[in-house]
Amino acid sequence: MTKYCFGIDIGGTSIKCGLFDIYGDIIDKWEITTRTEHNGVHILPDAANTIKDKMKKKNIKAEDILGVGIGIPGPVNQAGEISCAVNLHWGYVHVVEELEALTGLTVKAGNDANMAALGEMYKGGAAGCHNVVLVTLGTGVGGGIIVQGQMITGTHGAGGEIGHIHVDDNEEEKCNCGGQGCLEQSTSATGIVRLAKKALSKSTKDSLLRGSEISAKLVFDGVKENDELAIEIVEQFGEYLGKALSMISCVVDPQVYVIGGGVSKAGPVLIHYIQKYYQKYAFPACRDTIFSLAELGNDAGIYGGAKLILE
C-alpha cells in the first residue's frame, strides 16, 4: 500500500501545504490564506480541513498517512507546544495535541526556521550534510540548526534564534525583542535598509542609491554595479553577519551555512561578503566551513515537515 505524509508551513499570510511520498518527493502543493483574526483561532482548523479535503480528493485513507509535519513561526518546544507566535496572533497553543484531535493523524511540530533547515538538508542547499545552519535573511533574521541530523529546539524553544545574537554595543534603537544591538537590526532586509540610510546620510559620495526608495535588493544591485557606497554598506552587513556566524561555529561547528530568505536572491555576491568576514573572525579549525545559497525557496518548510515525519 502506498504511504504518504503532509508537510505544512504556517506563515503570517499563507499556509503552505505539500503532499509527499515516502521518498520525500512532492506529489502536490498548494496554499491557503492564514486567517489571523480572533487570535488566530481558525488557523489550525483551516489546516486540518485542507488536509482532509486533499485526502478526500486523492482518495487517500487515514491509515496511509504516516503523519503531518508542521512548522510554526515561533518557539516550539519538544512536546509541540508554543508559548507565543506574534505573527499568528497566538498566545499559548498546543499545536500537536490540537491538530491531532482535528485530523486524527500523527502530528509533529517544529519552529519554521528549523523546519526550513531540515528541508534544505533533505533536498536543498545542504543535501547530504548532517550539521547545518540555515540563516534566513528576510524581514527578520532566523536560524535553523541541525546537529547530527537533529533539529535543535532548545529548552525554551529558542534554539536557532540567531537574529537576536548581540553584535553591536553602539546600537541606539531597540530591536523588536526588546534588546539592543541584535544581529537582525543590521542584517535583515530592513536592517540593510537601516545601514544604507545611515551611510547615505553620513556620506556625500555620489551613489546609485540616492533618490530611490532604498531596499536590500537596490543595495545589492548597486554592489553589482560597483557602486562605492553600496559596497561600503554590504561590507558592514558582511562584517556583522560573518562575525556572528564565526561565533556560532565556536558553539556547534556546522559543516555548511545555507543562506536563505528574500535577501539571498542577491546570489553569490552575498556569500562573498559574508564569507570574507566569517574567515576573518573564525576559529582556525572552522575557517573552511562551506557557504551555500538555499535552493528550495518558499518550499523549504514543507520539505522539512515531510522530513520530520519520514526520518
Add this chain to the structure above:
Amino acid sequence: MTKYCFGIDIGGTSIKCGLFDIYGDIIDKWEITTRTEHNGVHILPDAANTIKDKMKKKNIKAEDILGVGIGIPGPVNQAGEISCAVNLHWGYVHVVEELEALTGLTVKAGNDANMAALGEMYKGGAAGCHNVVLVTLGTGVGGGIIVQGQMITGTHGAGGEIGHIHVDDNEEEKCNCGGQGCLEQSTSATGIVRLAKKALSKSTKDSLLRGSEISAKLVFDGVKENDELAIEIVEQFGEYLGKALSMISCVVDPQVYVIGGGVSKAGPVLIHYIQKYYQKYAFPACRDTIFSLAELGNDAGIYGGAKLILE
C-alpha cells in the same frame, strides 16, 4: 557477571583514571604522569598499561569491561581522531584505533571539555538535565555542549570551543589561536589577571590588589571584601562572559550553564556577576536559564568517560 568501564582524562600534566560499575559509581580512581616528551608518543601506551595493570590487580577479565571512554585536550572528531593537541605535543593521532589496538577493549573518545560536561550532566551540577553547557574557566576558557543528552563534537571538532567566541573589537593583543578579541583573553584565569593589570594601571584608586601578585583568586577575594577596583574588574569579566553566554543561548538554548575550572572556586559570587550580564543581553525566552557551579571538580572528565560508555 559484574561489568565495568574505565573513564580516562588525559591532561597536559597528568592522566586521570577511574574504574566504574555500570551505574556510574566509582570503584577506584588514580593518576599517572603525562609523558609529553618525544611528541607524546608514550601517552596512549601509558594509559593502556595502567588500564591493564588495574584489570590484573582487580582480577577483571576483558570481557567484563564494557569499554574505555577517554577525553583529550583538543578537537576530537566523531571517528575518534585528533588533528592536533598542543598540550600533549601531538599532531594527528587516531586515539580510538590506537588505544583499541593497545588494550583490546572498545574505546570511545571525546574532547575533554565535552567529556567534563557529560560528567557534570551525569553526576554533577547539571544532574538530571539534558541540555547543558559547561563553561570551564581555567588557564583558557573551554566549553562542553550537550544537546538532548548528546555531546556536540562539531564538523571540525570545534563544537564547544567557546573560548574563541569574538567578544572584543578593541583588543590589541593576539589570542593563542591567532585571533584577536577572543572570550578567553578576558575571562580565563589569565584573562582576569590581564583585566586587573589594565584596571590597576588606569586607575589611582586604593585597592587591596595593589602591591600583591595578581591572580584571579585575589581579584575575587577582593570582591568579597568589597574592594571597589576588584568589583569593577569582575563587572567587566561578567559583562564579557554573560554577553557571550547570551549568544550561546540564541544557538542551543540550554537549560543550565555549569561553571567549572579553577576560577569557579570563587563560588556563588562568580555566578552573580555572570548572570547579571547574561540577563541584560539574553533573548527574552532564555532569560531564566539556570546557572550552577560544577560539582565534580577534576573528576568530571572521568565521569564523562564512564557516561560515554554507559549511555
